[in-house]
Amino acid sequence: MTAYEQLRASVEAGTVEEVVVAVPDLQGRLQGSRLSAAYFLEEVARNGFGACVYLLASDVEMGTGPGYAIDAWKSGFGDFTLRPDAGTLRTALPWDDGTAMILADPVWPGPEAAPVEVAPRHILRTQLDRLAERGLTAFAGTELEFLLFLGSYRSAWESRYEGLSTGTAYNVDYSLQGLSEIEPVVRRIRREMGRAGLKLETARGECHAGQYEIVFRYAEAMTTCDNHVFFKNGAKQIAAQEGVALTFMPKFDSGEGNSCHVHLSLRGTDGTPVLADENAADGTGMSELMRHFVAGQLACLPDFALLMAPNINSYKRLQPGAFAPTGITWGRDNRTCPIRVVGAGASLRIEHRVPGGDANPYLAVAAAVAAGLHGVEHRLELPAPHETNALADTSVPRLPGTLTEALHHWERSEIAEKVFGQAVVGHYAQAARTELAAFEGAVTDWERMRGFERL
Incomplete structure (x- = not known):
């Protein structure tokens, strides 16, 4: 049974009434529309669905303007076409009764239906195609952490996110106690994600009070990224239904930040692991391919930091004294390095x-x-490899320490322009400039506390 046949059966059985058609935006959020299931099957599954082009040229506040590769104002806020990807269809959202969800890829109107070059899924697909040309497939897993607060999103907003109560009273890293206040919510998230098709691997408390991590099973890279955005979107909806709030922001306060460690491996298109070589002369168990692959991570870290740490707040986490990388190095099972080689064999x-x-x-x-x-x-x-504490080693070359520095590297990178293209480089540079301009124009509580009376 195909995905759409399964959907039709669910509609006929009365278990699905609506289909959410969603596209991941520049921030990795899901944007889209709710459609009647009948309309989706009759029209949209075959012909796609129009959505405003500014969805891929806007900041967190949904503001847009000139400078992006897509100029929504200049084009009159027209549409591109969202082409549903049948492989992403989920016919059950346990937290949204009667609703299915499908991800879509934006294409430009016209007979060629050219893909929108700056769309995040297209950017990833282009790199995966480059791997495929070499007979390789990427598998990935993402480890997302979040902070959970007692009280709703609305009450947090109205308090300007001050005085919030964390879901646990203290550090619960690996703890099997102290989780009673958050366990009902995180249990529901775990179980309903499983019912929606994600495969749970591990779940545990983390270092910051109220911090939790849920890890789902690795998969082919695109599937993992689709699961990732689906999870973030659904977890927030479940939290809202439970009257609590959770955040994935990298650094909420001076405590431990929220990370998203990305695990990545390669296989041949026949499924054969290609990174390991138990007979490697250097004793690392790493194949020649893997040694070059890891060396490439180190060489590109400054230039590509913007794609991994895209916001002002990202760099509050990547600071000395925090348990997050600051240097450019690698290590074998060394969590103080930005690139950690882990596992053995396959x-x-x-x-x-x-x-x-x-x-x-x-x-x-x-x-x-x-x-x-x-x-x-x-x-x-x-x-x-780095065998000691890379966080304390000042001789190690440093990662960009601010969004401004990361933008500087990205815009001037010959490597980035070669592998991603000028349009992508310019588009995401504009996203960074927009973020910087918004921050630099804001007056913060820190400034008022420091200067209201004493300056």
């Missing part, structure tokens, strides 16, 4: 520890794949 993989909870997974994984291919194509040599 499970040998890299863990990219730069992305935070705000990362757009399509862009982060695309950046890691592109960086690895750069290392492979140029046969870059891998330096010796």
